[in-house]
Amino acid sequence: MSEIEVTRNIGISAHIDSGKTTLTERILYYAGRIHKIEEVRGGGSGATMDHMELEKERGITITSAATTVHWHDKKINIIDTPGHVDFTVEVERSLRVLDGAILVLCSVAGVQSQSITVDRQMKRYRVPRLVFINKMDRTGADPFKGVKELKEKLGLHPVLMQLPIGAEDQFDGVADLVTMKAYYFDGDQGETVREEEIPADMLAKAEEQREIMLEELTHFNDDLMELVLEGEDIPEDMIHATIKKGVQSLGMVPVYMGSAFKNKGVQRLLDAVERYLPSPLEAEPQSATDLDNPEGEQVPLEPDASKPLVCMAFKITEEQFGQVTYTRIYQGTLRKGETIYNTRTGKKLRVGRLVRMHADDKENIDEASAGDIIAMVGVDCASGDTFCQDPLNYACESIFVPEPVISLA
Numbered sequence: 001m002s003e004i005e006v007t008r009n010i011g012i013s014a015h016i017d018s019g020k021t022t023l024t025e026r027i028l029y030y031a032g033r034i035h036k037i038e039e040v041r042g043g044g045s046g047a048t049m050d051h052m053e054l055e056k057e058r059g060i061t062i063t064s065a066a067t068t069v070h071w072h073d074k075k076i077n078i079i080d081t082p083g084h085v086d087f088t089v090e091v092e093r094s095l096r097v098l099d100g101a102i103l104v105l106c107s108v109a110g111v112q113s114q115s116i117t118v119d120r121q122m123k124r125y126r127v128p129r130l131v132f133i134n135k136m137d138r139t140g141a142d143p144f145k146g147v148k149e150l151k152e153k154l155g156l157h158p159v160l161m162q163l164p165i166g167a168e169d170q171f172d173g174v175a176d177l178v179t180m181k182a183y184y185f186d187g188d189q190g191e192t193v194r195e196e197e198i199p200a201d202m203l204a205k206a207e208e209q210r211e212i213m214l215e216e217l218t219h220f221n222d223d224l225m226e227l228v229l230e231g232e233d234i235p236e237d238m239i240h241a242t243i244k245k246g247v248q249s250l251g252m253v254p255v256y257m258g259s260a261f262k263n264k265g266v267q268r269l270l271d272a273v274e275r276y277l278p279s280p281l282e283a284e285p286q287s288a289t290d291l292d293n294p295e296g297e298q299v300p301l302e303p304d305a306s307k308p309l310v311c312m313a314f315k316i317t318e319e320q321f322g323q324v325t326y327t328r329i330y331q332g333t334l335r336k337g338e339t340i341y342n343t344r345t346g347k348k349l350r351v352g353r354l355v356r357m358h359a360d361d362k363e364n365i366d367e368a369s370a371g372d373i374i375a376m377v378g379v380d381c382a383s384g385d386t387f388c389q390d391p392l393n394y395a396c397e398s399i400f401v402p403e404p405v406i407s408l409a
């Protein structure tokens with residue numbers, strides 16, 4: 001598979017306190033970048049430590065604007081998605097660079113105000129989503145409530161992909177409705193996934209729920225519909241392909257569950273990210289404004305490494321070693337040492353240092369190509385700026401209005 005096919009650019013959005021930080025930590029841990037997560041907070045017990053303190057404690061940056069992790073053979077760029085209630089330029093930029101997202105809900109609180117706002121923004125940008133119902137270990141945890149509210153409050157088509165094994169503080173694992181297997185998470189950090197048969201006493205319920213899931217999938221695949229109608233077995237590959245189609249068409253939202261704090265369920269969610277969220281090749285096509293065209297015509301961008309470069313700065317931070325410009329490459333290849341052109345300022349600049357951010361370190365890289373998200377160091381520019389290579393003069397952001405050229409002759 002090519003580099004672009006194994007890339008996933010995702011955001012994680014949640015109402016405050018649903019466990020977005022804990023989930024992100026777990027993802028970083030399972031993806032091998034943080035070695036041992038220390039228990040510095042009590043699980044829902046009211047003990048608190050804010051993110052800054054947490055970061056200081058561990059000496060790492062849990063969420064830089066974009067963090068790269070690896071899951072199986074996939075490269076997942078996690079983009080920090082501000083959960084602002086207002087529709088700001090910053091939110092717009094962060095949504096623009098995503099190809100998919102995880103919406104985190106609390107199993108007790110269900111869909112809350114911030115989820116409603118963020119989901120509206122995601123719809124506008126046509127971002128395919130998966131849902132993770134977190135805190136399944138809490139008293140009153142109810143995944144069905146979450147599913148009902150996803151439908152009623154967000155107008156989504158949620159499809160339950162798992163059933164919980166054990167309730168509340170006895171929550172022990174998940175029964176997967178695609179593989180019809182049970183998954184348990186062993187080890188101090190839940191690092192080992194153990195696959196077993198679904199417990200006999202919940203098999204009938206799982207089969208019933210699987211029928212409901214398959215029924216939903218018939219909307220996206222006629223062959224699958226025929227097999228369902230004829231009562232035939234449905235190949236697992238066909239189910240995966242149909243879920244992927246449903247997710248990418250925004251026609252359905254698969255629902256997973258677990259307890260990030262109790263180290264249960266997160267790996268199965270990562271499997272779903274890898275399988276169902278689109279690569280940049282499969283994502284919504286992107287376009288830019290051609291500034292050389294008097295009509296400001298929109299031109300399609302091609303996620304092809306061999307085309308002239310088009311990339312956009314979506315977030316800027318100041319670090320001790322200089323300005324860090326987080327950049328999404330839409331077309332072509334960005335190379336260290338090459339000269340690129342800022343289409344807003346009209347200035348040329350040389351790319352001195354390129355880095356890929358991980359949870360606890362920075363990796364110097366020589367180049368990155370279409371579909372990827374990396375950071376340029378020491379480049380003087382503003383968030384929202386587009387960089388191109390000759391002969392292109394494009395602007396990725398539609399809100400950028402070029403100044404009229406005044407002739408003094």
Ligand code: GDP
Pocket residue numbers: 014015016017018019020021022023041042043044045046047048134135136137138258259260261262
């Ligand atoms: P965020 O505001 O969405 O980033 O939420 P945090 O990750 O900071 O979590 C908020 C609180 O919920 C913290 O006290 C966490 O320890 C707790 N928490 C997170 N995940 C779980 C979970 O799966 N179960 C329980 N019981 N508590 C959790």
